[in-house]
Amino acid sequence: MTETQTSAAGGETRYRIAVDTGGTFTDVVVGASTGKIAVGKALTTYDRVFTGFEASVRRAAESVGWSGDEVLRNADVIVYGTTHATNAVLTGKVAKTALLITSGFADTLLLREGGRRDAFDSKAAYPAGYIPRHLTFEVEERISAQGEILVDLNEDAVRETLRSLADQGIEAIAVGLLWSIINDSHERRLGELIEEILPGVPYTLSNEANPTIREYRRTSAAAIDASLKPLMADHLGNLKADLLEFGFQGDLMVVTSEGAVLDVADVLDRPVLLLNSGPSMAPLVGASAAPERETVVVCDMGGTTFDVSLVEKGVVRHTREAWLGEPFVGHLTGLSSVAVSSIGAGGGSIAWIDGGGLLRVGPQSARSTPGPAAYGRGGDKPTVTDACVALGYLDTEGFEGGFTLDGDAAVAAIEANIASTLNMTAQEAAQAIIDVSANHMATAIRQASLEQGVDPRGALIVAGGGAGAMVAAAIGMLLEAETVLVPATAGVLAAYGAHRAPIATEFVSPLSNDTQNFNTATAEVAITELAAKAKAFTARFSHISSQAETKFFVDARYPGQAWDLRVYLDTVPEASDEAAHLIESAFHAEHDRRNGTHDPASRVEIITWGARVEIPRPEQYQLDDADTAVEETHRVDDVIFGGTSFKTPRYRGVTLGPGSRIAGPAVIDQPTTTIVIPPEWDAQLDDRSNIYLTRKEA
Missing domain, CATH: 3.30.1490 (Dna Ligase; domain 1)
Known part of the structure; x- marks a missing residue:
């Protein structure tokens, strides 16, 4: 029975909830069986993810007059996207994992695929493998490329090894045997022995994690998958338990790196599919926003990262070369995933002065705790968000993140850490922070597109994320783009992608x-x-x-x-x-x-x-358009563009409708994002309330 039929049969409104848990904010899109959609945003809570999720749902529900309790209890489907698995791998905060590997191949994870960042540096040392050498155990066995057993599995030695793992506090086990993709009998037997000797310890067989001919990718996928099993079982288990306690009786689906969703049970069996799950959703919105365009560059700027992806003729680009960390020295699974390039450049990215006296922005982030100085939660480091507050982009009186912005704290942080050192005013330093950040993001776009043979000057730039619309025009100017598209759901771009994603x-x-x-x-x-x-x-x-x-x-x-x-x-x-x-x-x-x-x-x-x-999942939802395009300003502020102050009208996004035209300079305040229109740009809404920023003719 589909979600609409459920609603009709039950005689009450049913809901579909999509959530994207980022490093700073948790974004939510709620769709009702009546066809109405609501969006919300709240700070991410690391100790219990449900807390931030529930707050986001309530904010979304209240924005359109719904009950948050009713939405959660009457949801048929919740689609959950998270960066939790990716962050755990990158920071090494995963389960203590052992690797069982064919004798003679213990350095597979260390040598990787043999590449180097600098091809001419013959002395470069290999960084440590994903599983350290002292937790890698060679197994006496050998199978040929034709599947013939050349050396029988030494079960006595395996039993002794497994018993020793219990004393070492091993929490998970990866198994990577040579040519297991042709004959998996030895890997399957190792699985049986693990269950016998170490019952309850999760394990992953390489021929199930990624049945590829390339032994490093197969072994790496198994190692990462095994190391994530205890962590994600706890993370998703807590979320599911909290939802059940609240009264949720629907299906819990999870976003995967393939740009799709799967049942939570499938993901718990293969948590390696969760890597880069959150960023994989934004390109779906870019693909649907401009399916006729030859090339679309989708940019998703949240509080912690800036993600870039390509869409060609409505098709999202995928890759099996997605390194976790730097190429050649990071980790690679070889599994198909949406091709996303990420840099540490978000609204929470911290501005700092390096040893040479140069201004830097990121990759360190203030995240949600303590957050930018303007959040008033104890943060004292200046961030991109603080710069936006100091320049007048963000409305401190009407910010809808669940708290009020502290403009004085933002200016003080910039003055103390940046302006005083560079002998600038706070506003000049804030403009410099925005300029440096925008240049970082433009460079990331050029690299991601030019590597694929795409000239970004001829592509449509789609800007989203909570902070993306504030710098969209600045990025467009640096890339010599004539048009930048800010989708109607820009502030919750990835969550809306998850809302539309197929299984x-x-x-x-x-x-x-x-x-x-x-x-x-x-x-x-x-x-x-x-x-x-x-x-x-x-x-x-x-x-x-x-x-x-x-x-x-x-x-x-x-x-x-x-x-x-x-x-x-x-x-x-x-x-x-x-x-x-x-x-x-x-x-x-x-x-x-x-x-x-x-x-x-x-x-x-x-x-x-x-x-x-x-x-495909049934699409019954659409964003509400304003009945009339009144284009009313609610205030005129002094906003700084390029070092010059302009009297700038502020519009509430809810008062705008299809066909609305706004001349820059202007600012559009929406519930989940702020759209900044510099003096050199104009804006127009299309029939779906997407906002096109176009450069004025000189």
């Missing part, structure tokens, strides 16, 4: 093949198994939608290539020579599109087969 997952089979010597038997096994898994997954969510779509793909390469390309197939491949020709043609076309060249005479090596299943 989706991927299944892969590591049965390799070759288009020149095509093995129809293994191809048939791969295709049949993938089709069966896709069918079973679809059946689980038949009550949500009957419009499931399954797309088959292959990861393939030319012989001798180091890396492969993912190629989606237009039809379901049949295990015949025709499939080989189909895959060859599709690969040549994709290689030409991505690299500007292809070799039509070459055979193609198939590394893995795969299927992506996507189940």
Whole structure:
């Protein structure tokens, strides 16, 4: 039964809640079965995530006259996105995890894939592996690339090792054996022994975490997944318990790195899917806002980070090269995820003076506790938010974050830490903070787009996040963009993406093949198994939608290539020579599109087969538009742009409607964000209340 049918049958309004828990704010989008939508924002609470979540829901509900209690109790679905898993990996605050690995391969996580940040620095030391060497244990066994058992598993030695792990306080175990993707019998047996000797200790087998031919990625995915299991079981378990105690009886779904959602039970089985889950949602809004544009650059600026992603002709770009931390020295899972580049540049990013006397902004963040100085919660370091307060961008009297901004504290922090050192006024220092921050973000956009062969000057910039609309025009100016789009849901961009996200997952089979010597038997096994898994997954969510779509793909390469390309197939491949020709043609076309060249005479090596299943969720909700576009100002403030003060009208976003036109300088105050329109820019609302900022003609 769909959510609308539930509402009709029950005779009462039902709700769908989407939440994005960031480093500073928790954003919420609530949709009612009546078609109405509400948005809210509150400070993130780290000790108990439900506290900030509940506050956000109540703020959203109260903004449209609903009861917060009723919304939570009558919600059919809650979609939860979080950066908790990513932050835990980056900070090392994960479970104490052991690694069981084939004898002779103990340095797999240390050596990674052999790259270096500086190719000419031959003396660069490898940073520590994700699991330290003293917690890595070699297992006597060996399986060949053809699946033949060359060395039997030494179970006696394994039992002795597992007993020693109990004395070391091990909280989770990762298993990564060579060629387990071809023959998983030894990995499965290790799992049985772990359950026998260490009952209750969570573990992950590499052939289940990421069944890829590349041993580092497979082992890394298993290590990260295992280390997250206790943490995320506690995190999501507490959230679910708090929701049940409150009276929630619906489905709890969780945002994954693939830009989709899954049932909480599926995510607890594979918490590695939670990495970068929050940032993966914003591109969905960019894709729907301008599906006809050749290239859209989506920017999501929250309180802690600035995230950049690309959308091409309405399709969100994905990658399997998403490093956690710096490339080559961070950690890599090799799993498909939305391609997002992040830097430490958010509203809470702290401004500071380096040893050379230069102004820096970030990557350190004040987060929600203590927060920027303007929050009045004990913070005394100047941040981008404080600079926005000092320049007059933010309305200290009408800020809707659940508290009042302290303008004097913001100015004092800037004066004490920045202005006095640089011999500037507080306003000059605030402008410098904004300029440095905007340049950081423009550089991040250039890097993310140019690396993919996209010129940002010809792309549409979509700016969102709680702080993104304040610097959207400044970023557009630096990128020489003529137009910047601020979506109607800009302040809760990722949460609204989660609200619209489909239920989706991927299944892969590591049965390799070759288009020149095509093995129809293994191809048939791969295709049949993938089709069966896709069918079973679809059946689980038949009550949500009957419009499931399954797309088959292959990861393939030319012989001798180091890396492969993912190629989606237009039809379901049949295990015949025709499939080989189909895959060859599709690969040549994709290689030409991505690299500007292809070799039509070459055979193609198939590394893995795969299927992506996507189940759209019914869309019954829409943002309310104002009945009339009155375009009324509620105040005129002195706001500083480029070091000059302007008499600047402030508009309340709720009074604006489709077609409204506003000439800069101006500020639009919305419940979850503030849109700053400099003197050189104008703004206009489209028929969906999205705001287009355009540069005035010189």
